[in-house]
Amino acid sequence: MKVCVVGGGGREHALALALARTAEVVLTPGSPGMAGSCRGDREAGAPLAGSAFGGPGERISVTGAPPEEVDAELFVIGPEAHLVDGLADRLRSDRRLVVGPGADGARLEGSKAFMKELLAEAGVPSARFGVFDDLGEARELLRSLPGPYVVKTDGLAAGKGVLVTESLAEAAADAEAKLSGRAFGDAGRRVVIEEGLSGEECSLMVLCDGSRVAPLAPARDFKRVGDGDTGPNTGGMGAYSPLSEVGDDLVGHVMEVAVEPLVGALRRRGIDYRGVLYAGLMLTDEGPKVLEYNVRFGDPEAQVVLPRFEDDLTGILAEVASGRLRSEPRFSKKAAVCVVLASGGYPTSPATGDVVEGLGDAAAIPGVSVLHAGTDLDSAGRVVTAGGRVVDVVALAPSLPEARSSAYEAAARIHWKGMIFRRDIAAEAAARGTAAEAAARGTAEGPER
Ligand code: AMP
Numbered sequence: 335m336k337v338c339v340v341g342g343g344g345r346e347h348a349l350a351l352a353l354a355r356t357a358e359v360v361l362t363p364g365s366p367g368m369a370g371s372c373r374g375d376r377e378a379g380a381p382l383a384g385s386a387f388g389g390p391g392e393r394i395s396v397t398g399a400p401p402e403e404v405d406a407e408l409f410v411i412g413p414e415a416h417l418v419d420g421l422a423d424r425l426r427s428d429r430r431l432v433v434g435p436g437a438d439g440a441r442l443e444g445s446k447a448f449m450k451e452l453l454a455e456a457g458v459p460s461a462r463f464g465v466f467d468d469l470g471e472a473r474e475l476l477r478s479l480p481g482p483y484v485v486k487t488d489g490l491a492a493g494k495g496v497l498v499t500e501s502l503a504e505a506a507a508d509a510e511a512k513l514s515g516r517a518f519g520d521a522g523r524r525v526v527i528e529e530g531l532s533g534e535e536c537s538l539m540v541l542c543d544g545s546r547v548a549p550l551a552p553a554r555d556f557k558r559v560g561d562g563d564t565g566p567n568t569g570g571m572g573a574y575s576p577l578s579e580v581g582d583d584l585v586g587h588v589m590e591v592a593v594e595p596l597v598g599a600l601r602r603r604g605i606d607y608r609g610v611l612y613a614g615l616m617l618t619d620e621g622p623k624v625l626e627y628n629v630r631f632g633d634p635e636a637q638v639v640l641p642r643f644e645d646d647l648t649g650i651l652a653e654v655a656s657g658r659l660r661s662e663p664r665f666s667k668k669a670a671v672c673v674v675l676a677s678g679g680y681p682t683s684p685a686t687g688d689v690v691e692g693l694g695d696a697a698a699i700p701g702v703s704v705l706h707a708g709t710d711l712d713s714a715g716r717v718v719t720a721g722g723r724v725v726d727v728v729a730l731a732p733s734l735p736e737a738r739s740s741a742y743e744a745a746a747r748i749h750w751k752g753m754i755f756r757r758d759i760a761a762e763a764a765a766r767g768t769a770a771e772a773a774a775r776g777t778a779e780g781p782e783r
């Protein structure tokens with residue numbers, strides 16, 4: 335089968351590598367470094383035999399053609415903006431199989447107000463909230479909440495439209511900047527104000543064929559730019575999977591209280607949702623609560639969930655797209671860690687055009703794949719930075735501490751002027767894993783948490 339992956343970031347590169355185990359893959363627009371990376375081009379990506387994604391996968395190409403003009407049977411749409419814009423509808427009207435909801439279902443992510451209202455209607459546990467076009471009313475709700483305060487743009491803001499703060503004054507100023515259009519243009523002219531929830535976060539992506547649902551492995555991403563969860567929210571600075579504290583029981587519970595009721599509510603509105611439902615969850619003392627729903631694979635969550643996926647990804651996504659989901663996704667017991675390497679200035683004003691070195695050396699580490707998240711080739715054929723998130727290193731290994739260590743070894747081999755990355759991706763979980771192993775061996779020693 336020929337599969338077209340729409341998008342040009344690390345998530346789409348991961349999808350292409352995972353699909354290429356069983357399909358011919360064309361990316362649009364992709365980026366030049368992704369083409370043929372399965373063949374192990376020295377600077378372009380992972381030598382496949384030892385990569386995190388495995389499989390033969392010789393056939394990945396990129397094209398500048400718009401998706402509607404790509405000759406493929408199955409389309410997997412990465413970025414939410416295309417879905418909100420109705421790309422899935424246009425492809426379906428041309429009788430193509432598509433993984434991704436139409437514009438009706440994509441409103442779940444395109445409007446946080448719509449999403450919150452649907453969750454309330456479906457009785458899905460979530461933070462208390464209000465939706466405002468008016469600053470005075472927004473301030474009133476803020477004053478009535480205990481804090482921390484959460485202010486979100488209603489519209490799309492590439493993961494950067496959310497402020498969480500302990501300061502009422504900062505929350506009010508942020509609401510004003512959003513509502514005035516200064517901060518996020520039209521996306522912010524309506525805001526959602528929420529009570530702040532606390533707990534560990536978890537991303538659960540679920541396949542949905544319109545009625546049947548099947549969960550993928552849970553993952554955790556790191557949204558803030560700085561170590562120790564400091565600085566502004568980004569698109570995501572790293573991720574890992576599995577999560578030792580999110581087992582099958584908890585996943586089953588989330589499916590029951592958060593996913594199935596939502597799919598019911600979508601169906602009652604006549605929405606035939608075929609694609610990925612991504613639940614961003616807070617594991618609170620009162621149980622899991624939904625922070626947000628996204629309508630596509632997570633980035634960088636896909637980069638750590640897909641390497642663990644066993645079986646034929648192309649086949650199961652074709653089932654999703656054709657409304658005949660029968661297979662149960664299965665995942666290896668291995669662990670995957672992704673560290674995002676970003677340009678200095680990300681997320682506000684990332685520098686571009688700097689030459690990236692060391693990709694081949696990084697990809698030579700067993701179990702490591704190097705994904706192109708925001709790169710281009712210059713006129714001399716060198717890989718250069720072309721976005722905020724530039725390269726993702728992904729490592730798959732028998733345990734989380736090993737995967738983490740390989741990912742950071744790979745990160746250390748890559749450099750460009752001003753490169754930044756977080757040093758604490760999966761650190762706590764890996765320390766817990768090492769401590770648990772030490773305890774199992776009957777020693778009292780473990781690393782400090
Ligand atoms: P969202 O795009 O809605 O997932 O928000 C981005 C990030 O902001 C989440 O991953 C959380 O870290 C944080 N966040 C969002 N909503 C809340 C909330 N109600 N309470 C605490 N943190 C939140």
Ligand code: GLY
Nearest residue numbers: 555570632633634
């Ligand atoms: N990692 C967050 C997202 O994909 O929205």
